[in-house]
Amino acid sequence: MFKYVISLSVTLFAIWLLFSGQWTHPILVPLGAASVAMTVYLAYRMRILDREGHPVHLLVPVIKYLPWLAKEVVKANLVVAGHIIRGRNSLSPRLCRLDATQKTDLGRVFLANSITLTPGTVTVYVREQEVWFYALTEELERGVLSGEMDRRVTRLEGES
Helix, strand or coil, rough: CCCHHHHHHHHHHHHHHHHHHHCCCCHHHHHHHHHHHHHHHHHHHCCCCCCCCHHHHHHHHHHHHHHHHHHHHHHHHHHHHHHHHHHHHCCCCEEEEECCCCCCCCHHHHHHHHHHHHHCEEEHHHHCEEEEEEEHHHHHHHHCCCCHHHHHHHHHHHHH
């Protein structure tokens, strides 16, 4: 628990310093520190300061996952752009179901957000071990249903 208190405090204070731009003000800096302390205390009292509430354990795995996701986003952008050029008749929208292999809610949220970040696909429903998503074309549907994103998110979850 202590490492989550420390990491959340440092993270919030760094964000506060970056956004406020007040590094030396004799009143604002202590007030910023007090607001961070109160926020961390409230998170602790609400029992939301845990492994999923502040997932510092995912920092390294996420850094390894993001380049692959960025590549997939670029590829999907090119597919969507091609369909825009070809016109409306080239689209074949569909609602699809994917069996998710993640063990935690955080893993399933990560998968759902990754699907939604990819152009041409939007997650519409997440339940236990399934994710329903909308795909603009059959090609985009096959990309998600291939399971590569699901495997990578499950691996990310397991590395933590």
